[in-house]
Amino acid sequence: MPLTSEHFRVITTTVPRPGPGEVLVRNRLMAVTAAMCTMMVAEELPIPSYRRGSPLWGAAIGEVVAAGPASEIEPGVLVKHGLGWRDYAVLEATEIDLIVPADAHDPGALLSHGAPAWAALRGVARVGSGDTVFVSGAAGGLGTLAGQIARHLGAKRVVGSTGSPEKADRLRRELGYDELVMRNEGTVTSQLRLVAPEGLDIVCDTVGGEQLEAAVENANTGARVALLGALSGQLGGDGLSTPTRLDSALLIRRRMEIRGVSLRDHPDAEREWTRVFVDGLAKGSFSFPHTRLHGLERAPEALRELVAGEHMGTVLVEL
Structure with missing residues (x-):
């Protein structure tokens, strides 16, 4: 309701x-x-x-x-x-x-909302030089910082999802994203194939559902998937219920890691992120x-x- x-x-x-x-x-x-x-x-x-x-x-x-x-x-x-x-x-x-x-x-x-993204991308997904990163829900409080964090950690390419052309433009111009896939403009899977033909090394998912399914389908061997939210369920009024269909054979074949992320498991992330973020704001490397x-x-x-x-x-x- x-x-x-x-x-x-x-x-x-x-x-x-x-x-x-x-x-x-x-x-x-x-x-x-x-x-x-x-x-x-x-x-x-x-x-x-x-x-x-x-x-x-x-x-x-x-x-x-x-x-x-x-x-x-x-x-x-x-x-x-x-x-x-x-x-x-x-x-x-x-x-x-x-x-x-x-x-x-x-x-x-x-x-x-940077601390969860920091814990996910630095601690869990271990973003490094040359990685292609996908962030679902890129225009949200977490997503707008996740793209910047991925770039800060050395990602070669950062791709996100959003539902607004205006937001997509700002994400490209200001917030570290190379490309955006748009909800309701064709399947997310087909769009990801076009904007990230080399595949995804890291997935930072805040949405679940179709977007997580598409990201996993386009992920490379050894990809790391960090689950941070379930917005497709949260904003639909269903609490945290976000049914998602994943091909277990594909996960095994590509030896993917999928892990839910909670700051409870990363007690130092908030303090680390605050130090990095405040310093980055002062230097102009973060917004x-x-x-x-x-x-x-x-x-x-x-x-x-x-x-x-x-x-x-x-x-x-x-x-």
Whole structure:
């Protein structure tokens, strides 16, 4: 069922006070992601699902405005935490990450979706010099960074998928992609054969379904396939259910590796990516495509527009 404004309510309540070991944070920015749709409808996830009638949550950046006894945190510092979708949040001091001044020149960049792509392409798929990389969902918050990461790691050729000619043009001009295959313009399999006749060495899949099937069919012997999302199911309202038909004989014959990627298995990826990304932004070797909407009341609209494919890159709400 499509999201509408009737699925959300903005509640006004008193600002809480921090207790011992807690801090009160005034949120400045929050991220909106496709996974939030899944968390509304799916029950069996590696992270808690949302509950009807309770506040939503997600990655956010804010300023500590008050600190309880024994918190050892000074008011005024910027922090990253997991209680977005609200103006103020009370958290245990152990639940926040301090933002160092060197990382704070554009705090929104710290809400990027690059860490999973970094873990997938560097740690799991092991992108190297000469590789041809395919990224499905290239215009999303993860995909816009995955192309840049692949190029940073030495990929010879980067191919992606998207559904908009305008997005495809920007992905080519700005974000490291050589070619794009278009949804609804012929089969993905036939398009991949045209734009990557040498085959695919690395697949970074965020979509599943037909696009994953096509990528595997066009993959080379020894290809590494990293699974990062299931957007064809997530955005279709079916949670994480994304049926995909793969030829097991083909997988064996070409000795492919297929692995699901979770940051739970890569505890250092977030810190590594932040260091690489912040340095790359300062040097101009990375860019941060994103959209900002203003006001907590616009967060539901931001999520609906994200699901509809109206935005490119990371979607942030400034509070």
